[in-house]
Amino acid sequence: MGRLSAAVLAAGGLWTAVSLAREVRSARAERGHRHAQLVRRAPELPISLLPRRRRGRGREPLVVLENVRPQAWSLPGPRARLVVTTGALQQLSDRELAAVLSHERGHVRARHHWLGQCAQALATGFPGVGVFSAFRDQVAVLVELAADDRAARRHGPVTTALALAELNSEVFASCPPAQLAQSPARVDRLLLGEPRLPVPARLGWTLAALAAPLGAAALAVAPGLSALL
Known part of the structure; x- marks a missing residue:
């Protein structure tokens, strides 16, 4: 029985790795396609033509597309x-636009797409396991809240909430519909200004959240390892 459990767990781990590799490959291909489309619609200027202050490293290039719909999104990766679209530039004030760009830059710099890929790989690889689907959905919501917090810290929660409300949630058009449905709650959350947990508390909860699945995995693997040994 112990050997069978070890074999099942090993097969599950292998299938998880295969699902993750497949998801990463698919996401990379999709990003490449979207980058190619973006280059065709808005070719980048040669660096010699850019203003000197825009040539430095560490800042993601901003591309403006002609579109009456107010939208903004980020393309992660190397x-x-x-x-942003011209519709967003017309509808947003300078401060609101800065908050939107800070939100999208937060996604890129925190590598939120990596989290999304891992969560999607679990949900796709194990479609019958509801907890993985719920985990994917919660990760999608949490990364949006994290990006909202980044924008709110730099540009104020009211400005960030106004940007969300004025664009009718389309400012984060790269999000799937399930995430866009969370926008009213996100606006309320920003306007309420509920205090965040202090850093030690957040670290403690993070460690506890990581320890729970690791402890469960250790308990599950222990019988199989003892049988093999």
């Missing part, structure tokens, strides 16, 4: 880009 060639990360921030994209």
Whole structure:
């Protein structure tokens, strides 16, 4: 029985790795396709033509697309880009636009797409396990809240909430519909200004959250390892 449990766990781990590799490959191909489309619609200027203050490293290039719909999104990866439409430029004030760009830059710099890929790989690899689907959905919501917090710290929660409300949630158009449905709650959360947990408390909860699945995995693997040994 112990050997069978070890074999099942090993098969599950292998299938998880395969699912993750497949998801990463698919996401990379999709990003490449979107980057190619963006280059065709808005070719980048040669660096010699850019203002000197824009040539430095560490800031993602901003691309403006002609579109009456107010939208903004980010393309993560080694060639990360921030994209806004002319509709967004017309509808947002300077401070609101800065908050939106800070939100999208937060996604890129925190590598939120990595979290999304891992969560999606689990949900796709084990479609019958509801907890993985719920985990994917919660990760999608949490990364949006984290990006909202980044924008609110730099530009104020009211400005960030106004940007969300004025664009009718389309400012984060790269999000799937399930995430866009969370926008009213996100606006309320920003306007309420509920205090965040202090750093030690957040670290403690993070460690506890990591310890729970690791402890469960250790308990599950222990019988199989003892049988093999």
